[in-house]
Amino acid sequence: MEAIELDETFWRRRAEELQHALDSRIVIEQAKGVLAERLGLDIEGAFNVLRGAARGERMKAHDLASAVVKNRDTPQTIVRFLARNPHLFHVSSRDERVARTEEFFKRVNDTMRNELGDGDGNFLCECGNIACTEKLALNAEDLRLLHSIEGYFAVLPGHQIPEIETLVKENGRYAIVHNNMG
Numbered sequence: 001m002e003a004i005e006l007d008e009t010f011w012r013r014r015a016e017e018l019q020h021a022l023d024s025r026i027v028i029e030q031a032k033g034v035l036a037e038r039l040g041l042d043i044e045g046a047f048n049v050l051r052g053a054a055r056g057e058r059m060k061a062h063d064l065a066s067a068v069v070k071n072r073d074t075p076q077t078i079v080r081f082l083a084r085n086p087h088l089f090h091v092s093s094r095d096e097r098v099a100r101t102e103e104f105f106k107r108v109n110d111t112m113r114n115e116l117g118d119g120d121g122n123f124l125c126e127c128g129n130i131a132c133t134e135k136l137a138l139n140a141e142d143l144r145l146l147h148s149i150e151g152y153f154a155v156l157p158g159h160q161i162p163e164i165e166t167l168v169k170e171n172g173r174y175a176i177v178h179n180n181m182g
């Protein structure tokens with residue numbers, strides 16, 4: 001009898017461990033995706049950042065991954081790690097990073113636009129600065145037309161990057177830019 005109970009405890013614990021390992025893997029995958037998108041790295045680069053940052057501060061990769069997924073701001077642990085290892089950013093060039101950031105915000109805005117349907121909305125600035133969280137007021141239909149042309153983005157006036165982008169049109173509320181990399 002005692003042996004059977006022991007057995008059950010063992011298997012229950014084993015199942016919990018496996019579930020935990022699985023959850024852990026999922027959250028790490030999510031964090032890799034978030035970091036890749038946010039920092040303009042590829043998935044492998046994002047994993048190196050996550051693992052390196054966790055190791056550097058004796059944290060579990062899983063705990064850091066949860067912090068990445070749950071918070072809008074990038075954890076200070078990761079910021080510190082990147083500050084000490086700036087070469088990791090050179091995995092992709094600045095121009096590629098800018099283009100990827102623009103594409104990311106464009107995707108977010110298109111999702112918002114689809115939910116909004118028609119009318120004016122507050123969209124996110126689509127500039128190439130990953131830290132920019134400013135909003136711009138734009139008509140949903142105007143945005144749809146704008147996004148139907150590849151390489152066109154809506155940014156706040158002054159947020160364009162002249163080395164990479166051409167200013168197509170500007171009014172008081174927003175500027176339309178064309179990314180020349182595309």
Ligand SMILES: [Zn+2]
Nearest residue numbers: 125127132159
């Ligand atoms: Zn901006």
